[in-house]
Amino acid sequence: MKEFRIADLGCSVGPNTFIAVQNIIEGVELKYQTLNHNSCIPEFQVFFNDHVANDFNTLFTSLPPDRRYFAAGVPGSFYDRLFPAVSLHFVHATYALHWLSMVPKEVVDINSPAWNKGRIQYTGAPNEVSEAYSAQYAKDMESFLCARAQELASGGLMALLIAAIPNGTLHSQSTLGMMFDLLGSCLMDMAKMEVVKKAIKSLSTHGIHHLSIFRTRLEKKVVVVEKKRRWRFGEEDVKANILPESYPMNGGDGRYNYAPNSSYQRVVEFAKEMIKEAIAERLDLKHLSLASLKEFRIADLGYSVGPNTFIAVQNIIEGVELKKTTKKETRLNVQMSSSHIRAVTEGLIKEHFESGIIDELLDLFTEKVAQSSFIFNHQNQKETELFVLLKRKVID
Numbered sequence: 001m002k003e004f005r006i007a008d009l010g011c012s013v014g015p016n017t018f019i020a021v022q023n024i025i026e027g028v029e030l031k032y033q034t035l036n037h038n039s040c041i042p043e044f045q046v047f048f049n050d051h052v053a054n055d056f057n058t059l060f061t062s063l064p065p066d067r068r069y070f071a072a073g074v075p076g077s078f079y080d081r082l083f084p085a086v087s088l089h090f091v092h093a094t095y096a097l098h099w100l101s102m103v104p105k106e107v108v109d110i111n112s113p114a115w116n117k118g119r120i121q122y123t124g125a126p127n128e129v130s131e132a133y134s135a136q137y138a139k140d141m142e143s144f145l146c147a148r149a150q151e152l153a154s155g156g157l158m159a160l161l162i163a164a165i166p167n168g169t170l171h172s173q174s175t176l177g178m179m180f181d182l183l184g185s186c187l188m189d190m191a192k193m194e195v196v197k198k199a200i201k202s203l204s205t206h207g208i209h210h211l212s213i214f215r216t217r218l219e220k221k222v223v224v225v226e227k228k229r230r231w232r233f234g235e236e237d238v239k240a241n242i243l244p245e246s247y248p249m250n251g252g253d254g255r256y257n258y259a260p261n262s263s264y265q266r267v268v269e270f271a272k273e274m275i276k277e278a279i280a281e282r283l284d285l286k287h288l289s290l291a292s293l294k295e296f297r298i299a300d301l302g303y304s305v306g307p308n309t310f311i312a313v314q315n316i317i318e319g320v321e322l323k324k325t326t327k328k329e330t331r332l333n334v335q336m337s338s339s340h341i342r343a344v345t346e347g348l349i350k351e352h353f354e355s356g357i358i359d360e361l362l363d364l365f366t367e368k369v370a371q372s373s374f375i376f377n378h379q380n381q382k383e384t385e386l387f388v389l390l391k392r393k394v395i396d
Contacts, residue, residue, distance in 0.1 A: 004028055004042040005088050006069075007151075009078040010096025011048040013058040018067075020092055021046050024159075025069060028090075031280055044069035047088075049078060053347070077101060079143045083151040091148055091158040095385075098163040101140045104132040120184040123170075123177035130171070152392040157282060159274075160388040182372070183341060186364045190357065274387055282391055341365060 006024055011017040025044055032041045048059060052075040063071055076082050078093070079101045106114035107122075107129055114128040122133045148158055163176075171177045342362055349358060 001040075001042045001089075003045055004090070005045045005047070006090045006092065007047040007049060007074070007083065007088050009049045009082075009091065009093040010099070011050050011054075011059065013055050014062040016094070017048060017059075018062070018064055020094060021069070022064075022067075024090055024092060027280065034280070045072070046070070047072050047074045047083070049074040049076065049082060051075065051077060079140055079147070081147045081150065085150050086153045088148075088151050089153055089156045091152060091156070093159075094161040095163055097141070097144065097160060100133070100136050101143070102136065104136040106132040118184075118188060119181075120187065121177075121180045123174075123181050149392065154392055154395045156392045158390040158392075160386075160390070162386045162388065164384045164386050166384050178372070179341060179369070182368045183345065183361075183365055186361055186368060189364065190361065274389070282389070 006021060008017050008021055028044075029041055032038060046069045048056075048071060050056075054075065056073040056075070059073065060071065074082055078096070104114070106112040107116040109115055110117075112128075114126070114132040116122070116125055116129045119125055119129075122130045152158060165171060165174045165177075342358070346358055349361065
């Protein structure tokens with residue numbers, strides 16, 4: 001093999017896509033070295049794919065200068081064919097397949113039982129709405145797998161990290177579901193205040209514009225895969241991971257630092273060793289603002305001379321410090337959540353409303369998140385992801 005071709009689907013503009021690609025390349029190189037084939041390590045060609053509106057210029061400007069691969073951009077929907085038949089050796093997609101190819105037609109049809117007026121997603125909606133999203137998801141997954149089955153070479157691998165929720169958990173009980181409900185209520189409030197005239201017109205016809213996002217349940221395990229005889233699919237190839245407290249991808253310092261704490265980075269780290277293991281074992285080579293206080297004055301009355309007064313004072317100080325820390329963390333969480341939602345939805349909102357409403361919308365959203373008693377409750381943080389590894393059948 002003189003060339004090893006990798007496709008990263010839903011790449012966005014980096015830098016996370018570069019981390020994932022590097023993990024794959026390191027795994028392949030290790031495979032060759034383990035087999036004492038150092039002199040046979042192939043050249044790597046990486047195809048970065050995303051929708052046609054993606055900022056590929058930013059992507060290419062951010063390419064690592066010391067990369068060990070040739071890069072190319074491939075615009076287009078990954079629910080369609082993107083590459084020549086039997087041309088890829090490894091396909092990777094992280095947090096991409098929860099984006100549907102389209103909003104289900106039923107949810108915007110006023111005559112349909114699944115009409116979803118007043119919501120931007122299926123959380124808290126009738127079963128018919130959720131079923132419409134689920135059906136669209138299944139259809140999209142089948143299209144995705146059919147296309148990749150034609151593009152992957154015999155014995156090639158495909159690694160997918162898919163946003164999901166635990167079995168028995170309602171979508172409205174997940175943190176992201178709650179946040180989208182708040183965002184939808186913000187749009188409704190703005191429409192009622194006649195802030196967004198275009199929104200009022202939209203609401204009078206088919207409700208708020210919908211987000212084409214769907215997260216599957218663990219129990220489904222992307223069952224459509226099992227229908228595809230082109231794939232060798234084992235139960236051991238589906239793994240779930242419950243996300244710990246995490247932060248969006250907007251920088252930060254210390255424990256809030258971008259690299260180890262953002263949800264995406266944790267997902268990438270979760271998958272890193274599994275991807276390398278898969279390559280090694282399966283790859284065929286063929287948020288009272290206390291923060292503004294400069295001084296906090298305490299008086300202990302009738303203190304006597306013993307150490308007890310010091311204990312009492314220390315307890316007070318520790319309580320104040322804890323209060324300050326808690327408020328700081330909550331404020332940071334609120335700000336980060338707002339930034340996260342902006343990153344995910346800004347482009348979609350601009351498609352349907354004037355771009356000038358973004359800041360006002362997110363200011364209102366930030367207020368609602370700060371007032372929420374459940375968004376940052378650790379017991380409500382039930383975000384999960386599936387790691388799915390598929391191998392193209394070896395065809396003699």
